[in-house]
Amino acid sequence: MDANPTLDQLQVFLAVAETGSFSAASRALNRAQSVVSYTIANLEAQLEVTLFERNGVRQPKLTDEGAAMLEHARRIVAGLQDMRARAKGLRQGLEAEVSLAISTMVPAEAVVNVLRDFRVEFPTVGLNLNVGELGMVMEMVLNRKTGIGIGGAMFHQDDGLVIERIGHSFMVPVAAVDHPLVLLNRPLTLADVREEVQLVVTDTSGLTKGRDFNVLSYKKWRVSDIATKYQLIKGGLGWGGLPASLVRNDIITGDLKVLELDAYEGGEYPLYALRKADTPAGPAAKWLMDAFQHRLSQCPNTKSFLEAMTSMTADGVRDAAE
The missing domain is CATH 3.40.190.10 (Periplasmic binding protein-like II)
Structure with a gap:
């Protein structure tokens, strides 16, 4: 017959293992020591393994088999406790x-x-x-x-x-530090970006089908997601708008440069x-x-973000010079 230990037996097993003795477990569980010993004996009989060494030692010591069973017992008891907590939450209207x-x-x-x-x-x-x-x-x-x-x-x-x-949130137009638009080292006009590759994310939802936002270049590379766009821009393969939070560190380190481009409609998103x-x-x-x-609601606006980036990158230049 397959072993079918009860939750009570497993809890007693855990109590003995964690307190280190049958007497301490009986006090923790508020049960007679004989009841604790009997429960452990029944559990061992069901599992057909010896959980504790009792002969010749003052305190019961877990056997190798007992140590292996202990981990299973902990998982089972924890799982049941989680089930009880979830059931209580569901009764109170908490989502599963x-x-x-x-x-x-x-x-x-x-x-x-x-x-x-x-x-x-x-x-x-x-x-x-x-x-x-x-x-x-x-x-x-x-x-x-x-x-x-x-x-x-x-x-x-x-x-x-x-x-x-x-x-x-907001997008900022950026390019790699060695990109031709950055090397111009001046405010950019619409004519400057027309012939440069602009990386654009395609909306797979279909809600914006036929609509482009802030697409200024004649040459467009369309990608499926922001992560790919970010990597290609960092690799110098084009320019484009990226979430300010995503490129913040790259701007500070100088790997990406914010393009001063009035034609790009920034502002808060x-x-x-x-x-x-x-x-x-x-x-x-x-x-x-x-x-x-x-x-x-605590995110900075575009102006304060760009001012902070300018300050940080300027500090970095001064530190390097010093």
Whole structure:
């Protein structure tokens, strides 16, 4: 007959192993020592292994088999505790899982910090995370492929969505330090960029089909995602706009240069929290939206960002000279 240990037996086993004796375990569990010894004996009989060495030692010592079983027992008991916590949360209206879509325009640092706090705040809630470009966030919420979205690109109003502005981000036109546009070493005109390759992200959602934003060059290389665009720009293969949060360190180190190009329409890129109007946010989803709003509302504007970058790069030049 297969072994079928009970949760009580496993908890007694853990208590003896962690306290180091049958007597200490009996005090911790508020049970008679004989009951503890009997429970361990029954568990050993079911598993057909000896868990503790008892002969010739003052305190019971785990056998090799006992040490191996201990890890299994811990996982089983922890799993049941997690199941109990999740069931309690569900009874109280807490989601079993939150599905979240985030735009690449949302600073990665903010995403990591919010999700780190989320894990602590809601340890029993699962997370299904999608990160994408342009209209992907809105499309996923509209099609119920995700519960909440954090991003921009509100290309049209939809009465079926609840949309709340929670912060902003912005794009800056950049190129590698050895790119021809950077080597001009002056403010750029539209004529300067017309014949240079501009890297552009294609919106796979279809919400912006036939529409280009800030595309100024005649020569366009289209890529599927921001990460690829970023690597190609760093490699000197073209110029283009990238999220300020993504290129901040590259600007400070001098690997990328911000292009002074009046024709490029900068300004703040609003970020929104989105959900379907007929699907109220649960406690965990509401917490996420509030947490992102708190983080993103503190992002600098374009002017202060560029001033900070100028100051940092100037300090770096002075430090190198000294």
